[in-house]
Each structure stands twice: as C-alpha cells, then as structure tokens.
Amino acid sequence: MIPLDAGALPHGPAMRLIVKIVTLGEDRITCCCRIPLKFPWAGSGALPAYMAVEGVAQAAGLLAAGPVPGESTLKGLAGESPQGYLVRIREAEFSSTDLDPQGTWTATAVMAGRSGKVVLCRGEAWQAGALLLRARFALYLESSGQSR
C-alpha cells in the first residue's frame, strides 16, 4: 500500500472516494475506494454504477500528478484546489450491477497519453468481482504535474 498524502486530493471528505492506493506504476494506478457517509447521493441504498466515475477520475488525477521523486508519499494534486477537471468521457460502459455504498471497490486508471495540460486515461471500476464501469477519460490539469 502506498500512503496517500492527506492533501493529495483537493476534494473535501464527502467527495474523497479514494481511501488508499493499492498499486502505483509509471502509467497505472489502482486505488481502493469507498462511498463516504456524507456523499451527496448516499442514503438511498445501491447507487447507479456511473457514480464510480468520480473514483476513477480521482485515481486518474493522482496518476497524472505522479509521485515526487524521493518522497515516500504520493502528493497528488495537493496545493491550491481544484487543480484538475474531468473534461471528457468516451466509450463508457456501465454495468447493470449497482454500486454498493457499504462496500469497498477499486478504481484503476491507465495513462493513455498526454497533450499539454490534457491527460488521457483508460479507467475501470470493480466491486466484488463485478465490473462497474469501463471508459476513456480526459482530464485537464491546471498544473502540469510533478515530474512526469
């Protein structure tokens, strides 16, 4: 597990879906996610699978920002917030399986390209062995990341 710096994501607690990083490679990140108690859509049972888009986007943001060389934690998008925006989703497929807000799930993002401040990723979300979503994402990062 890779420690996640407290300020790695600019989101407040109700929207901070990533609880820890499971694996981090040069071009790939897998995060463990959970729906926070005060998540705006929490409280009415199962959620549509597309809600997992936010977790994959947060994972992609962490991947795009990258680790700081020599640092033991992932600084992510720490600093002035917000620094990253989801600007496009393509070829998204949502499972008919609902997202269980009581359970954990994983969000994986794979770097697919970068053009200036726009980062392209492929992403997936899984819960209990079932695919929730698969999509291509584009993020706009106001800062160009650390060293990547």
Place this chain on the structure above:
Amino acid sequence: MTSARTGGSEKEAALPDLDSVGVSLANYEESKVLCRATFLLPCHAALFRDHFPGQPLMPAIGLLYLCDWMIRRWRGGNVRIATLRRVRFTEPVRPDVRLEIELTWRGSQRLSMVARSESGEHGSGELCILAIPRQEAEHS
C-alpha cells in the same frame, strides 16, 4: 427500490430524489422525442458538497445524475444509462445557476444531451439507455 447488492442481477438502483441533493425543478416538459428540464442549483445544494471546498463545482456525476433523473421520469423508472458514447464537460457548473438539460431521442435507445445555462454550454454528448425487464424493476 434496491437497497442491497444484487450479485450482478439487473435490478434498478434507487435514485435519490432531487430534494435530497438540494436541487429543485423549475421547469419540465417532454414529448415523444424531446425532454427538457430546468434545475435550480443553489449554493447550499448537497451536490456541491466538498467538490471543492472553497471553490464549489458540480461534479461530472452530478450531470449524469440529473440526466438519469430525467430519463427515468421520461422513459420510465425501469430505464438506466448503459453507455456514454462521448460526453464533453465544456464548462464547470457553479452554484446558483439555472441549468437546462435537453435530451433528444435519436432512436435505437440513443439520446443526445445538451446542458446549458445563461453562461453558456456546460456539457453535451451521446448516451444509450437500457430498459430493465419490468418484472425485475418492480421487485427492486
């Protein structure tokens, strides 16, 4: 209303109502091929909560939720968003806005979507919907 994981069966996820996320409906109209709704998104709306502290913006899933809410009202509660062919989020949605979303039926389960306010276009795209068998939806 589904309240528990269904192990992969196709049941309809409950969708929180607009009140629960602090959104109100200002206008709604539908026809066979078009659905248009105007939502009021006040600064205290829950869907801005913690996204981001001090600089609230509606998350992308907020727009998907509003589209989902419209689709279920328009096409029936047993319908869900299955795919997004492409969706662009052109301009962030900030608090205290009247957001108009227009869905146009393109046939074969396809819809086009445009979201706009007086400040311009916030998003657009194409999505496909899936009808859940009525019996399963009623049991959920």
